[in-house]
Amino acid sequence: MLAKNDLSEIYQALHQIPELALQEFKTKDYLLSIIKNFNQKFLEYREIKELPTALLVRVKGFAPKRTIGYRCDIDALPVKEQTGLSFASKNNGVMHACGHDLHMTVALGVLAYFATEQPKDNLLFFFQPAEESENGGKLAYELGVFSGKWRPDEFYGLHDNPDLPTGAIGCNLGTLFAGTTEVDIYLHGKSGHAAFPQNANDMIVCASALIMQAQTIVSRNVDPTKGGVLTFGELKAGSIRNVIAGEALIKGTIRGLTQEMIELIQQRLKTICAGVAQTYDATIDLKLNQGGYLPVENNDKLTKFFIEYMKNAPDVEFIETTPAMTGEDFGYLLAKFPGTMFWLGVNDTHSLHSECFTPDQGAILKGINAITGFLVVRMKKEV
Numbered sequence: 001m002l003a004k005n006d007l008s009e010i011y012q013a014l015h016q017i018p019e020l021a022l023q024e025f026k027t028k029d030y031l032l033s034i035i036k037n038f039n040q041k042f043l044e045y046r047e048i049k050e051l052p053t054a055l056l057v058r059v060k061g062f063a064p065k066r067t068i069g070y071r072c073d074i075d076a077l078p079v080k081e082q083t084g085l086s087f088a089s090k091n092n093g094v095m096h097a098c099g100h101d102l103h104m105t106v107a108l109g110v111l112a113y114f115a116t117e118q119p120k121d122n123l124l125f126f127f128q129p130a131e132e133s134e135n136g137g138k139l140a141y142e143l144g145v146f147s148g149k150w151r152p153d154e155f156y157g158l159h160d161n162p163d164l165p166t167g168a169i170g171c172n173l174g175t176l177f178a179g180t181t182e183v184d185i186y187l188h189g190k191s192g193h194a195a196f197p198q199n200a201n202d203m204i205v206c207a208s209a210l211i212m213q214a215q216t217i218v219s220r221n222v223d224p225t226k227g228g229v230l231t232f233g234e235l236k237a238g239s240i241r242n243v244i245a246g247e248a249l250i251k252g253t254i255r256g257l258t259q260e261m262i263e264l265i266q267q268r269l270k271t272i273c274a275g276v277a278q279t280y281d282a283t284i285d286l287k288l289n290q291g292g293y294l295p296v297e298n299n300d301k302l303t304k305f306f307i308e309y310m311k312n313a314p315d316v317e318f319i320e321t322t323p324a325m326t327g328e329d330f331g332y333l334l335a336k337f338p339g340t341m342f343w344l345g346v347n348d349t350h351s352l353h354s355e356c357f358t359p360d361q362g363a364i365l366k367g368i369n370a371i372t373g374f375l376v377v378r379m380k381k382e383v
């Protein structure tokens, strides 16, 4: 078991070594160095050649009826940290701005508990690379990782939430998170001298028109009672004030709480790109990539049981949430295995993905206690 001081040390160490999707080598080595210090009697490991930063750890149960999976994401974001923390990122321009360092610390705490207190059922801990992009969950599934004794009968996973009080557990039946689609739009026109626009085809003007027209998708095509998101977070064009930009690149993300909504927004964006290309005599290549970012659908039976437990656990503050437009590739695994995703409150005024994101470390121990308590009860009861 890990004491409060160990947990804080682990969290701070992980915070200093953030790594981008599929590059989480130091992180994985660090996780292994901690887990190798636990009681090894009930533990088995699985590594994946084709997905080298992933790690699976199985805890053998003493009277197993099932295998319960617990998934934890391990990647970080290309964000330059501005928290001013003494244990800030040492990987310049990369930060655990989504709290996966906290997720890992909680998962290690739960694993440490069951490495000592052998569980009744088998437990499977999946330390998953590439949640923010590259859909590590889907990659692992497609590599056949969850087969034989490594197949979970049910899967659980959490995400930290700065809007909930420290340590509170948030969850709801049905959809917890949106499905997403990564959008890349390449615009090709003709560069030229700023003084002779008639001889060029300006992709800054074309990109501006496209962005403005795309704003009508959510305002005019999406049912306001259902909601959808189209955000462009990156726009690149031009190099100097007096050269007309012949190329532009727009990157963004689509979000919807149902697959139907995601497909509606995708379709409207395709139509608008085609129309703008014609109007501006440009070539526009639209690339849409949903990958494994399906809406995160909680299993009804298991989630009712989970919520009931959390509501009645004396040391847990449970908060019923509403669906959020954040995405998660755990949606893919929950489409393959029944399970529950839930929030862990970390009470911060800064949002997820902010360069100042500073989750309250007090959530770690509360999270571990809530999850271990739940798993022990889940193993005793049929759902």
Ligand SMILES: CC(=O)N[C@@H](CCC[C@H](N)C(=O)O)C(=O)O
Binding pocket: 098, 131, 132, 133, 134, 159, 180, 181, 182, 252, 253, 254, 293, 325, 326, 327, 328, 329, 352
């Ligand atoms: C919890 C969270 O912040 N997840 C990410 C998931 C990224 C989805 C994908 N790369 C996309 O941008 O479409 C999020 O941004 O919600």
